[in-house]
Amino acid sequence: MIRFWRRIFAVGFAIGVAAGTVITFQMGLNWGVYGAKTGPITGPIIGMEVRPSSSRQASSASCSTRTAASARARCSCPA
Numbered sequence: 769m770i771r772f773w774r775r776i777f778a779v780g781f782a783i784g785v786a787a788g789t790v791i792t793f794q795m796g797l798n799w800g801v802y803g804a805k806t807g808p809i810t811g812p813i814i815g816m817e818v819r820p821s822s823s824r825q826a827s828s829a830s831c832s833t834r835t836a837a838s839a840r841a842r843c844s845c846p847a
Contacts, residue, residue: 784821
């Protein structure tokens with residue numbers, strides 16, 4: 769069962785990393801003027817979103833790289 773969920777978490781993690789990278793460059797390159805004008809509003813909101821999601825991604829990546837027995841014993845991931 770852990771092997772099944774490991775694949776799903778890995779795909780979700782990869783999609784999240786790719787989407788986050790694209791959105792970052794898009795905000796900086798394509799919407800520079802918009803970002804400069806709305807920065808005081810959007811900056812803290814994006815920061816509040818990035819911090820917990822990066823922690824969540826890091827924890828799911830660490831859980832998915834462990835072996836099945838080790839993950840059940842030490843990781844707080846749903847098994």
